[in-house]
Amino acid sequence: MRADLAAAEWPRRAGLAALTAALGAENLRWVGGAVRDALLGLAVADVDAATRLHPKAVMAACARAGIRTVPTGLAHGTVTAVLADGPVEITTLRRDVATDGRRATIAFAEDWREDAARRDFTINALYAHPETLEISDYFEGLADLAAGRVRFIGPARQRIAEDHLRILRYYRFQARFGAALDPEAEAACAELAHTLKGLSRERIAAELLALLALPDPHATLTRMRAQGVLPVILPEAGAPQLAALARLIAAEAAQGFAPDPVRRLAALLPPSVEVAEAVAARLRLSKAQRARLVSAAGRGEGDAGDPRALAYRLSSAFAIDRLLLAGADARMLAGWQAPSFPLKGGDIVARGVRAGPEVARLLKKIEARWVAEGFPGAERVDQMLAEELGTSAFRFD
Template sequence: MSLPDAPWRHRPGLDRLAAALGPGTARYVGGAVRDTLLGIGVTDLDIATTHSPDRVVELLQGAGIKVIPTGIAHGTVTAVSSGTVVEVTTLRRDVSTDGRRATVAFTDDWREDAARRDFTINALYADPASGELFDYFGGLADLDARHIRFIGDPLQRIAEDHLRILRFFRFLARFGDTPDPAALEACTARANDLMALSRERIRDELLKLLVAVDAVRVMRLMVERAILKPVLPEIDLAGVERLAALVARETEAGLPPAPIRRLAAVLPPDIALNDAAGARLKLSNAERQALASAIRPDLAEGPLPLAYRLGPERAADRLLLAGDAAGARDAAGWAPPRLPLTGGALIERGLSKGPEVARALRRIEDRWIAEGFPDAARVAQLADAVVAELLSGG
């Protein structure tokens, strides 16, 4: 069986990179192989090689290919060939692990390299020239069955890297049909191991999971199994139902999923609880603000005024969570206009520089919004009226 042809296989410089490493010494691996077999578009490219990291650098530089030693101590370099970016990693085997990081040794054994990967569907390799596929642990059959299965003993694989618990559910939400029973039981039994992980790693996996195609079903399974309880006890079945309703509204509105919006759905609709969870997940300030904004109940002015004040994205988030799919669609597709008036124009009308001008602009803007963003001629009339009110003491 061979890897199907795909646009990414014709990226500039890719053949030159493979030729520099030499025939039989390098194979595409992981997501590019998996996603091509599924007919999914490929972004990131990874190559595994039998060459040592130093030899990789020597060969690629000798071929005029730029090499960045992004993780050379762990066997990985980033190659840039005619603008095409590829991660090139020497075959590895684990020497020791502590649940968060691994000490590795380099090897020339392809099966050893495959054995240290997490899931069977991620341990598929393809020859760059012929496309010949190499499958050491039944990944092709699992991929065909949409079966997410650990390589080897699930409990051991989780002990090596606790993040694999969340990765299992993320891959189940993206690629899976039914969960592997042994994997599911192992993840359930070791859920408390998540407490040893950095919150940044948990955040990254959770946000990716929330936008996966089958996020609702998998989040429900995770809540029923208390997977997230050690790190996010706020998420319960009510949150999963809110997520399901949100997903339906996103579909109705024709809007793509957004991770912070979906996180706002699964967390309780309480700003303080949301902010505490956001802080625990090490969200950025902008993400925490978006999380809080999404659940505020203020919708009185309507979709377009809301989009003007908050921005289209935040307005769409709030409207979707509040149940207004049509309003969210209108807000997301709207380009807010600029108020066609300056402070200088108000000074020309007789106002003094300073707070009075700012106060006048706010009044005019509020009336402009309330009237549905009329044209400059109407704004000039509003300005005349507001200036007259202020000059008369109103």
């Protein structure tokens, strides 16, 4: 872990300097993931900021400086500054007035420590001065980051009661950064697992997929099942499914495929199209995610043979999912583009076959032979056509 942000690249972005000049360094701090990840030597994409200024003042100051803003979350004090080197979410310092486990009523604050106190984990409550890069650490987050410890700010049960989604966030951050378990957090998550039932399916799906996208979440998901958390959000994921996930993670790593959360979600479900449909609906997955989940659920004996034939039938992405889930080698499909069938109905009609259903049947038969032979060129397809015309009865014009 780095001692400071001196070696980090992102604080030197021109857009951040312009934003600092517009809002005033005394009113601005970089906060959260960008600070945390930079201290760990990880790549940083998005930068978030906290400010003493209220949203309207932020937008006015940015407008004077020629910086475009988008009011992405005014109810929660958030404005997004659109910069050439990446957007920055700027949120006014806040304190919680009331919480119900799903949402919070907030009031604006002026004290940096008060804003830090409402954040979830100590490692997410590190603030950096935009000019000096001095880090403000109000709850020993630097020590926790160095120790690989994910710890709630304040009593874990209280923080979870404020926002039940923090249970899933805890497991995700622990899987990513944790080297040791925090007993208080583990006990609180297990005790309050039932409260996850009150959250929107979209919020649960987003956190679950984010966890599954990590390099190796198997141990964390196994612990979540043992503690009664996973059965609340994904009751279909039993011991056999967790074992299937472990095999998939190993196959992805061995064959050079990046972690894929939807593919891994498929591993956590029985290979049943009906189950996949139900889970996709329950988690409010997108159409594209649903299609992949359902396709993966249909894996089976029909997938044996040339992987390219499977990819031609389904698409390369769907075929890779099914092969990896089955423990088969999918490497030949990485970057493979399915060729176009070099025969058209007009080619058959030109050979004298009467236009109609017979042409479609002949196309389908020759295409099946073409796939089975490994996608030969047009010359071989023409030979196939001649063979079929010579051995079958067709109505010719």
